């Protein structure tokens with residue numbers, strides 16, 4: 399039993415402690431899944447993670463190294479139940495597993511870390527965390543800010559589109575993408591967790607290598623490939639296969655029937671399509687770092703789709719659709735005949751609504767001054783929550799399809815009036 403729970407004096411805020419917990423698990427995941435580490439380096443990282451957890455909770459709460467080890471893989475992987483002190487409000491993470499049974503950060507854990515970090519980093523203007531070791535620092539260079547900084551300039555729009563449309567490229571094919579040199583480092587060898595005997599399987603929605611899991615052994619062995627972005631997996635990017643020895647790729651079968659969009663949502667659909675992924679050789683390809691894939695590629699797919707649809711709506715009108723205009727001040731603008739901005743919108747694909755709300759309060763609306771906050775259609779349940787926070791800043795949340803409908807309607811009305 400614990401002693402009576404005591405909150406550490408000079409307590410940092412709850413959100414910061416939760417973020418530290420998630421980051422400690424990220425270090426553990428890295429220790430478990432990073433292929434190049436020596437055993438001593440793995441232990442070193444795990445001890446560092448253990449130390450971070452102890453520091454986060456303060457002296458009144460003890461976790462043994464074994465407590466932590468048993469939550470790194472298997473049935474208890476990433477389970478916080480009973481690990482964190484009772485005074486800590488972890489409602490946000492209730493029922494959330496931070497790691498999957500293979501020790502890989504789950505989509506929920508990964509997004510919690512990056513989205514909370516985005517709010518905190520800008521809030522405190524910290525460029526570097528004071529504890530500065532291992533994963534945290536390595537990862538900062540793959541943050542969304544860092545990615546956008548490295549493609550800034552005349553060809554910004556083209557480079558960002560390239561990163562969205564090409565999350566995987568043949569090894570040696572990087573020069574063909576014509577990205578700035580400093581952006582080539584976002585492409586790395588295919589992760590071990592996305593390989594089956596040297597083969598990988600691109601998601602049919604985003605083309606990034608799907609996470610592979612093999613369970614059972616011998617004749618009972620069963621393989622599964624699943625996109626790490628839940629919307630893609632939920633709409634059909636989950637496939638099963640019989641494990642092979644490697645010389646031939648396994649044959650994938652859909653785990654369930656692919657979901658089809660209703661007519662209303664078909665135009666901006668970013669879910670999975672009913673094609674079978676074609677196995678590819680991992681050694682012949684490089685893929686975007688997970689953070690770049692998640693916050694540039696995945697977040698960018700509905701942005702691009704919306705932009706294309708806006709352009710189609712505006713043909714033969716005197717309005718134009720601008721993507722990432724004014725030095726990327728926001729994501730979309732509708733420009734009128736006298737170059738005036740008729741609509742300005744930012745696109746946000748956050749998993750954790752609370753982090754996005756915290757960001758809205760911190761920026762007192764949208765950082766770039768956009769009036770509309772667009773969420774992907776599959777996040778429609780966020781709209782009311784966001785509006786409750788955003789209205790006071792004259793910022794309004796809306797789904798991508800509703801935004802497209804509204805803009806198309808306004809432009810038609812204007813034409814009639816004019």
Ligand SMILES: [Zn+2]
Pocket residue numbers: 601602603604605606625626627630631635
């Ligand atoms: Zn995907």
